[in-house]
Amino acid sequence: MPFLDYVLQTPSYGWKDENGTLVKPTVKQIISEFFSRLNIFETRKNWLPFFSWLKILCLAPFFILFLIFFMHWWTILAAFVYSMIIMGTHGTIWHHRYCTHGAYTFRNKFWRFITQNLTISVIPEEIYAISHHVHHSKSDQPGDPYNAQAGFLYCFLADVNHQPIAKDLDKNDYHRITLLMQHTGIKANTYMQYQYWGSYANPWRTILSWVLNWLFWYTAFYLIGGNTLAVSLFGAAAFWAVGVRTFNYEGHAKGKNKQHEGVDYNQKDKSINQLWPGFVAGEWHNNHHLFPKSARSGFKPYQVDFAWYYIRFMSWLGAISHYKDAKKQFYLRYELPYLHLKKERKLAKNHY
Template identity: 55%
Template sequence: MAFIDRVLRAPSYGWVDAAGGLVRPTPRQILREALARCNVLRTRKNWICVIAWVWVLCLLPAPVLFVKYHFSGGLLALALLFGVGGMSTHGTIWYHRYCTHRAFAFRHGAWRFVTQNLVPKVVPEEIYVVSHQVHHVKSDQPGDPYNASAGFLYCFLADINHQPIAHDLSEDDYARTVKMLAHTGIHLNSYRQYQRWGSVSHPAALIAHGVLSWTFWYAVYYAIGGHALALALFSGVLLWSVGVRTFNYQGHGRGRDLRRDGVDFNRRDMSVNQWRPGVFGGEWHNNHHLFPSSARSGFLWHQLDCAWLYIRLLHRLGAVASYRDDRQRFLDEYYRPALKARAASAAHPAHDGPSTPETPPIKPPGGASTAPTST
């Protein structure tokens, strides 16, 4: 069994059925698995499955108090913008492009610390990073920790049922797992500590980080706009922390092939480009699966990528030492050939062989493109 097949803790219903296909557990099986994994009395190693959902529960009073005592249309709009836009963009920058794919590198650890803590913390790095590496290797295949073909609940509760690392890794396998997270600056357990806690993160360090993060940001928001602003923005944090658990189900077509010719050029999996996560979070998902290590995924003129704008800004300020930008490769290898094929089809309709996928009118991107860069 390859390392990528054993690094995650397999659910009780397994990844692969007897015929070699994807196991599609019933909702009852998924819920039973989630409850078992949240039982810290059974084993302390279940703590990492619980912590992120404890944070979600702790956020629930924020919208209740906001609506009851401080509601206004302007603050509601701000909460929605912060949750859908600010939190999403930060998730793309920090968890996705830096922690998982190392698409860019900071010049100094201080800038890494600032970027990590731009918003209140609600997701442990190890839950996101390790499983996302597996996702890219096994995208839409058995073993993908959030395989959309297994249904919404399979994806929604993946952070409990499918994303935590295995409890029985060898010392060598644990060292390989640690390497996936060493660059993030989080506290890393020794192998002996891992055997006790079943995680790369130590519970005391992660919980302390969460408490300090929430305390700092609530104080900042309160200083700017009182409890009204603080509760509104923490309501936005709650919105994102629940919504992000639905993304991969939507981003992989809800288990169907929703890819569009001329829009979704990656055909190796079912990922699709969607305008809402693209515009508000810089997550053009099909583009990302095509070039996962690129610091930019908004490759076309109309694909706004705020995460990329942040990375470019830090690069101009000297805070980012290097980055990778695969826009030019995308244009040369996928976009322009599709335009040429469409033009050839239009010029010689009577001599067409098999039909060429239709590409909708697309404005050719202007300006120079940046090739893979290291500065």
């Protein structure tokens, strides 16, 4: 069985039925699975998904305080820019293009650390990166951890229900996990520690990193704009942390066929290019599925890609030593042939 078929912890309702058809669990089954996997009293191996949602619970009071006490025109603007553009773009830069796909290489650990901590820490790298490899391998097929065809809730709670790594990997398979994660700088558990904690990341190092990150950013925001700015931006992080969980459902057209000719060239799955995620976070998702290892996904002139601009800027600074850019391949394989075909159709239409 291929490694990516079993690297993730299978939900109690399974990925597919005996006929190989996608299992679409009921709302009750999804909610039950969600709370079961958050139960750290049942097993310590549930610590990472519990930790992932603990961060959201800790951010929630900031969002509430922002709504009650700190809503001004300038804090609304700051919160919008921070959540939609800065955090959205950072997610693309760090979790998506680097941690998962290795689309570029840092010159040293210092610049990697800076990029990792550019924003308030929210998503654990392990939960995102390993499952995203599976997503690309099985996009919109049974086993895809956020298969949009199984519904909104299936995707929204995927970080708990479908994305954690399996807890019973043998030593060789766990070594393969470490190979997928080693470039991220997240220090790996030993195999014995993995058997104890059920994760690649060590909880104590993870918690320490989280606390230091939040302390740094709250202090920095406070020094710039007092509690008003600090609470507003931490509240914005809460908004993003919840909103980002809707992306793959929307980015795969809610499980429907919504691709447009001349816009979405990858037809192997249901991914689509959307203006809003593209403009604010560089997530031209259909382009990304065409060339997942490319550091640029905004290929066309109108496809703004802030994540790519950051990568190019860091390359100019010398912080990034290498990156992959698939723009030329995109035009040669897809855009130019389509434009040529479109021209031929127009000529044929005019002829008749």
